[in-house]
Amino acid sequence: MKRFILVALVVLATLMAAGCAERLDDVTFDDDDTIVVEMRGESLKILQLTDMHLTYGIDHNDRATYRAIETLVQADDYDLVVFTGDMVMSPLAPWLFSRLVRLMESLETPWTFVFGNHDADYHSLATLIARTEGSEYLLFRPGPELDDGGVGNFKITFTREGTPFYHLYFLDSKAERDDYTEETGVYDYLSPAQVAWYEGHVADDSVPSIVFMHTPLRQFMLVEAHDYVGTFGEPVHPQGIDTGFFDAMVSHGKSVGVFVGHDHENDFHFELEGIVLAYGRLTGYNAYGPRSIGGRVIVIDENAEMSTHIVLLDEVSP
Numbered sequence: 594m595k596r597f598i599l600v601a602l603v604v605l606a607t608l609m610a611a612g613c614a615e616r617l618d619d620v621t622f623d624d625d626d627t628i629v630v631e632m633r634g635e636s637l638k639i640l641q642l643t644d645m646h647l648t649y650g651i652d653h654n655d656r657a658t659y660r661a662i663e664t665l666v667q668a669d670d671y672d673l674v675v676f677t678g679d680m681v682m683s684p685l686a687p688w689l690f691s692r693l694v695r696l697m698e699s700l701e702t703p704w705t706f707v708f709g710n711h712d713a714d715y716h717s718l719a720t721l722i723a724r725t726e727g728s729e730y731l732l733f734r735p736g737p738e739l740d741d742g743g744v745g746n747f748k749i750t751f752t753r754e755g756t757p758f759y760h761l762y763f764l765d766s767k768a769e770r771d772d773y774t775e776e777t778g779v780y781d782y783l784s785p786a787q788v789a790w791y792e793g794h795v796a797d798d799s800v801p802s803i804v805f806m807h808t809p810l811r812q813f814m815l816v817e818a819h820d821y822v823g824t825f826g827e828p829v830h831p832q833g834i835d836t837g838f839f840d841a842m843v844s845h846g847k848s849v850g851v852f853v854g855h856d857h858e859n860d861f862h863f864e865l866e867g868i869v870l871a872y873g874r875l876t877g878y879n880a881y882g883p884r885s886i887g888g889r890v891i892v893i894d895e896n897a898e899m900s901t902h903i904v905l906l907d908e909v910s911p
Contacts, residue, residue, distance in 0.1 A: 616713040616768060620722070622738040627794075628749045630703065630732065637751055637759060637893040638669060640904075641805070643677040643854030644709070645877035647689040654878035655689070658886075659696055661876065661906050665888050666700050668909035672751070673732070673761075674702055677854040677873055678709025678807030679880070686716050691724045698730055705732045707745055709807040709854065710768040710780065718744045741784035743767045748794055759893050760802035762791060762848065766832055767808075773833060780808050782832035788841055795847045801897055803850040804842070810851060811835045813870050819863045823872070823903060826858030826883075842868055849899050852889065857882030860889070860903050874903050 642662060647655050666674055674697070681689045697704045708718055722744070725731055736746035743765030751759045767781035783806070795802065811831040842848045843866050850869035857880050862871030874887040887905035894900070 616718055617744060618717040619719040620717070620735055620744050621719070622735050622744075625737040625790075626734075628732050628734065628747065630749060630751050631755070632751050632753045632758060633672065635753070635895040637672045637891075639761075639891040639893075640666065640669070640671045640674045641677055641852055641873040641889040641891060642674065642876040643807075643873035643888075644679045644857055644875050644880050644882075645676070645681070645693075646679055646711070646880035647681045647693065647877065648683045648685075648879045650683075650685055650689050650692065652879075658877045658879065659692065661878075661886055662693075663696060663700065664910055665876070665904070665906060666697075666702055668904070669890075671702055673749075674704040675761075675763075675805055675852075676704070676706035677805055677852060678707050678766075679711045679854060679877075680706065680709070681721070682711040682714055682879075684715045686712065686714070687720050687724055690721045694725055694728060694731070698728055701730060703730050703732055705749070705763065707763050707805055707807055708743070708765055708767075710766075713768065737790070739784065739790055740786040742787045742790070746787055746790055757798075757800050759800055759897060760795075760798055760847075762794070762802055762804040764791070764804065764806045766806045766853075770833060777833040778830065780830065780833050782808075782834045783836055783838050785836050788836055788838050791838065792841050792845065795841075795845045798845075798847045800847075801899070802848045803852065803891065803899065804848050805852050807853060808832050808855045809853045809872070810839050810870070812839045812865055813853070813872075815865060816861060816863055816870075819865060821861040821863035823861035824859060824883075825861045827856055829859070830856055839865075839868070850891070850901070852891065852901075862901060869899070869901065871901055874905070 734747040749761040
C-alpha cells in the first residue's frame, strides 16, 4: 500500500511538471557583489555534503537522509555547510527543497549550495531558488548573468577583524548536453565566460581560496597517476570539455582546492600542481553508492593553511 501511494504521488507530480520550464527559465540574476562574512574565531571549519538525491520525501530513505544531514551538521561547530549539487531529483523537487531549506534554517548554521545536473530535471532552478525566500542563514546568490554560465556563480569572503582571510568560489557546472560526442561525454562544462569571471575576481585576491562545483574537472581523471587518499570506486565522469579553469587556477596561484560531487562511489582527494582535487562523500540514501554516507570536512587553520578529511555518519551518530 505504501509503495502504491509513493508511485501515485510521483505520477501525479510528473503530470504537474509536464512541460515544465527550461533549466534557467525566469531566473533573476543579481549583481556580482561578494558575500562578506566576519569570522567568529581564528580559523574556519566547513562541511561539504553532496548528492542527497531527495526523491519522495515520505519514504524511508529520504527521511533517513534528512536525519543524517541534521546529525552531520550538529556533530561539530561548522562555520559553513556547502551542498555540492543534486540535492533533489524528483517531480516533487520544490517541496523536497523547501523541506531542506526549513531543516537548514532550523539548525542555525550558515549554509549554501551549488546546483547539480539533476536539480532541474523537472522544475526550473528559478522555482527552487524561490523556495529560499526569507532564509536567514543561507549565503547564496544567483550571480551575474554570464554567457552559458548557468546559475549560482558567486563568491564568499571570510574576514577576520574586517580584513580578508579566505575566499570561497562557487560555480555552476550545469547539467547534461543535448549534443555531445562519445569522446567528450554527456556532461556540460564551465563556459569561457565563467572562467573569465573567476579570473577577474581571483586576480585581485590577496589571500587564498577554494572552489566548489558539482561535476569534476577533467583533471580528476589523472588520479591513477598520483597518490590519492580515500575511495576510488568508479570512473570519473567529468565535465565534457576543459575550457581552461584548472590552468587559470595554476596561473594565478591563489586557489588551493576544488571540491565536487557527482560520482557517488568516489570520495578520494589528491594533489595536482599544488591544487587539491577532492570529491565529497555521498550524503543521500536514495542515490546509488555506499550505504555508509557522510560528508567532507575542510579546515582552514589560523594561518590560512587548508586540510581536509572525510567524516562518516556512523562516526558521529549517537
